[in-house]
Amino acid sequence: MIKNDFVVRFAGEGGQGLLTVVTALSQAASQVGYNVQTFATFPSQITGGPTWFQLRISTSDILSAGDDLDALVAFNEEAYREHxxxxxxxxxxxxxxxxxxxxxxxxxxxxxxxxxxKATGNNRAANFVVMGALAHLVGMPLSMLEEFNRVKYTRGRASDEQIVSSNNHALALGRDEAIKSGFSLGELARPTRPEGEQILVNGNEALSLGALAAGLEVFVGYPISPASSILVWMEKNLVGPGRFVYQGTSEIESINAVLGAGYAGKKAMTATAGPGFSLMSEGIGLAWMAEIPLVVTDVQRGGPSTGLPTKTEQSDLLTVLNPSHGDISIPVIAPGTVEECFYAAVMAFNWAERYQGPVVLLSEHALSERQKNIPKPDLSSLRIENRIVYAGVNGYRRYEASELSPMPIPGAPGGYVANGSEHDGIGDTTHLPARHVQMTERRFGKLKLLEDGSYEEENAQAPVTIMPWGGSKGPAREAYEQLAGSGMNVGWAYTMYLNPLPPALLETLRQKELVLVPELNYLGQLSSVLRAQGVRAQSITQYTGLPFRVRDLVGRIRERVNATQREGVTA
Amino acid sequence: MNRRNPEYDFKWCPGCGDFGVRRALEQATEKYLIETEMPVEANVVVAGIGCSGNMVHLLEGPQPYGFHGVHGRTLPVAMGIKMSRPDLNVVIAAGDGDFLGIGFEHVGPQAARNLNVTAVVMDNGVYGLTKGQSSPTTDLGVITSSTPYGKAEVAINPLSIYLTMGVSYLASAMSTKIKDMTSLILNAMMHPGFSVVHVQSPCTEFNDTYELLKGNRKKGIEPVAWSVPDGHDPEDIEAAFRIATSDGIPMGLLYKDASRPTFDRQIAGLTEKAGAKSAAELMESYAI
Structure with missing residues (x-):
């Protein structure tokens, strides 16, 4: 039997090398041309605790982690019973x-x-033993893994040869065990290498690369799961003249440092998760008020409070839209795939620069850890925007206009006060009613500049449309394809631009009998936002700390659509 | 801007110490810009919240670049500005509540980094703008609007705390002694590293300490303020600690260490070998 898709889960305890084996196998499979996508979930501790990783290998593009396991690798009995x-x-x-x-x-x-x-002379070769067994189960030639092994461990060290040969030995021993067992899962079809150059990255890496491609110059952040890997990446890579990267002493220090950098003319970002985002809220309000471009990345985890630091959830949407006290509406871009993490980061900077204010880049745990092969972004075709900089003489009234105006940068003429208090044209504090009206309208008016978000729409004439957001896109898309394929009249809508929503998309959503929003929270956050904008929206919620399963979504969408149709008949 | 802006309706009370600090800051800035041949737009004032933070709007003369952010966060903002643009002169204007109360957590880290900015801290021992609540420098037992039965904490000693945390230039000044203050602020701006000029700037409305600081012979009140002795070696940290922890409030230059690298130079040195990486190079490292 030829298979096009292989789903394997590695379950055990943190520190047993599960990550090593899943990383190695995904690298090996992607190198020979398969599509790969990983999923990781683990407890919040340095080592130990029930941990599992899942890897899906496919000959075509992958949307979700996969519901049913072809293979489970159980490192202990608890894992076996659980999975x-x-x-x-x-x-x-x-x-x-x-x-x-x-x-x-x-x-x-x-x-x-x-x-x-141990029999290979390399105690650390257990992951290769496992890979050898799995390769046999799906009829993957060991040569593919041997090649990966050779490339990965040829590092110019004296021990290279010994490691490569013991790993190869381990592959063969694992394979022999699988042969002895008599089990087989059929044969994984030979890969057809995806067209164009590919890179293998996780969501946080894609996001970081996107930020750098957009021209990021200053990053200050504080460690917090699941955003720490962005800080670590930046500390290593965002160095050199004209740049500044640093670990702040808190999220409060981080957001205020980024405010200073944005004011001083730099493209600046911080990255955090729910608890840190709460601490940043006052600073984000200041960026809105004083009109300072910056990007805040929120990699969502389970909340509220400390919540579920290492589990996934989409429950920060309402917070990021209105993080601060007072009249405020923060632009939000929420990528739904690893590839979108790259482009969402680029657009977050473009938006921040264009409207001169804060933009939230809203990712989530499931994306941050997900490793996936994606087409290599073409840097030369990216559109990178920069703020309009004031180039006149001193005496400029930076906030006087009723709309966006050029921003002066310290060091060049155009002195003004960036002020978190309500202010007049020069930035001096004022309490005049007419000024508060003018400035409030100026700030909200600038959001009109951000209505260029792209969106997907399919089967637009269907009365019911599925519209997921963020990381629920993949499983929802797979569910949509199954349902539409089985003849159900259901539509598809998706955008990563959650505020402001693309106006044309909002218009078509308002025509729907029902917009179904799969989202990982209790409140039904996006559907409440849509309802407030005149869309008949309902959520399909889940709050387990895990992503949706495709099968669950198919069932729940079918139920809702059928109910709507029955209501339609009785009406 | 200045007092001539009709829309700006904030005023310091008559006799406020901040008037004197403004004069000294204006003169020090002017001298600094002349000496360094920098244009006025290369000077940035980062203000805290409170009476003292209004300095950024009340400075006379050409409109400076200013940043009037949220309460207590002058130092993080100043770090963002200075580390983005080490060529700018960044001055903080804040009060004891902003700098040593809500914003206290930021003093230690910037001292450890030796961020190359100057903080002018106006200490009036009270929260004036919110009408007379106690501050970190209010004395034990003092009755304020928020301590109606007397303050239950001892006052902190800002000078010894700055020294402990590693501030690399520390001066103490009195708002009425404008000439001395001007020279201390100018030297702080010239100092390569984190400099603090801590100014006694009394609040005539809620905590009028003029008489206490200067003394009144007729009433038999000995002055709390005293001058740092001429022979004090500002590079001697132990001597500086002795002065900071003596009774009363010493006035003058307590400490100066120009040998430590500034934060921006430290980072430049550490990352020099790593070199700048482009997005394209980094992308290539993930190629399949």
Whole structure:
């Protein structure tokens, strides 16, 4: 049997090398031309605790992590019991006999991961033992993995040769165990290399690359899951003249430093998650008030309070739209795929520069850790925008106009006060009613400059439309394709531009009988935003800390659509 | 801007110490710009919230670049500006509540980094703009609107705290002694590193300490303020600590260490070898 798709889950405890094996296998598979996508979930601790990673390997583009497992690699008994229910009908469990043993259940086979590794002379080769077994199960030639091994471990060190040869030995030992077990999952079709150059990145890497491509010069951030990897990436890479990257002492210091940088003419960003975002809210209000371009990345995790630091959720939307006290509406761009993380970052800077204010780049845990092959972005075709800079003489009234006006940069003429109090044209504090009216309208009026967001729409004449946001895009898209493929009259709408929404999209949404919004929160946050804008929207919610399963979405969408149709008949 | 702006309706009370600080800051800035041949637009004033923060609007003469942000965050904003543009002269104007109350957490880190900015801290020992609540420098037992039965905390000693945290230039001044203050602020601006000029700037409305600071012989009141002795070596940190922890409030230059690298130079040195990386190079490192 030829398979086009292979889903494998590695479950065990943090620190058992699960990440190593999933990373290695995804790198190996992507190098030979497969599409790959990973999913990671783990507890908030340095090592230990129930952890699992999932890898989907496919000959075509991947939308979701995959519902049913073809293979489960169980590193301990707890993992076996927890996850075996998700192994599909013809799936196989590979388990570590050093951790536990099983009576034969007809779909499992065990091998001693560590002992086999030891036999190669390299105790750290257990991941290669596992990969060798998996390769046999899906008929993948070991040569593919051997090639990956050779490239990865040829690092110009004396030990290279020994490591490469022991890893190859481990691959063969794992394969032999799988052969002995007699199990097979069929044969994974040979990959057709995706067209064009590809890169293998996770969401936070794609986002960081996008920020740099957009011209990021200053980054100040504070460690917080799941945004820390952006800080670490920036500390390593955003160095050199004209740039500044630093770990602040808090999110409050970070946002205020980024405010200073934006004021001083730099493209600046900070990255955080829910708790840090709450601390930044006053600073974001200041950026709105004083009209300072900057980008705040919020990589959402489960909330509120400390919440679920290492689990995924889409529950910060209402917060990021109105983070601060007072009249405020913050532009929000929420990428839905790893590839979109790159382009959303570019657009976040373009928007911030264009309207001279703060923009929130709203990502989420599931995207931040997701590793995926994506087409390599073409930097030469990116449109990069820069703020309009004041180039006149001193005596300029920076805020006097009723609309966007050129921004003076310290060091050049045009002195003014960037003021968080309500202010007059020069930035001096004022309490005059007419000024507050004028300045409030000036600030909100600038949002009109951001109505160029793109969107997707399919089967637009259907009365019911599915409109996910953020990381729920993938599973919702897979569900939509299944439902539409089975003959259901259902539409598709999607945008990563959540505020302001593209006006043309909003117009078509208002014509719908029902807009169904799959989203990972309790309140139904995007649907409430849509309802406030005159759209008949309802949410399909989930708040488990995990992404949607395609199967669940298919069922729940079908239920809602059928109910709507029944209501339509009785009406 | 200045008092001639009819829309700007904030005023310091008659006799406020901040008037004197303004005069000194204006003169020091003017001298600094002349000496360094920098244009006025290369000078940025970052203001805190409170009476003292209004300095940024009340400075006379040409309109400076200013930043009047949220309460307590002058230092992080100043870091963002200075590290983006090390060529700018960044001056902070803040009060004891803003700098040592809500914003206190930022003093230590900037001292450790030796951020090359100058903070002029106007200490009136009270929250004036919100009408007389206690501040970190209000004395134990003092009755204010928020301590109706007397303050339960001892006053902090700002000078010894600055020294402990590693401020690399520390001066103490009195708002009525404009000439001395001007020279201390000018030297602070010239100093390569984090400089603090802590000024006693009394509040005539809620905490009038003029008499206490200067003394009154007729009434038999000994002055709290005293001058740092001529022979004091400002590079001697132990001597500086002794002065800072003596009774009363010493006036003058307490400490100066020009040998430490500034924050921007430190980073430039550490990252020099790493070199600048372009988006294209970084992208290539992820190629499949």
């Amino acid at each position: 075996r229910g998700e192994v599909g009908g013809s799936g196989v469990v590979v388990y570590n006999t050093e951790a536990f043993d099983l009576e034969s259940d007809g779909k499992s086979f065990g091998m001693p991961f560590g002992e086999l590794a």
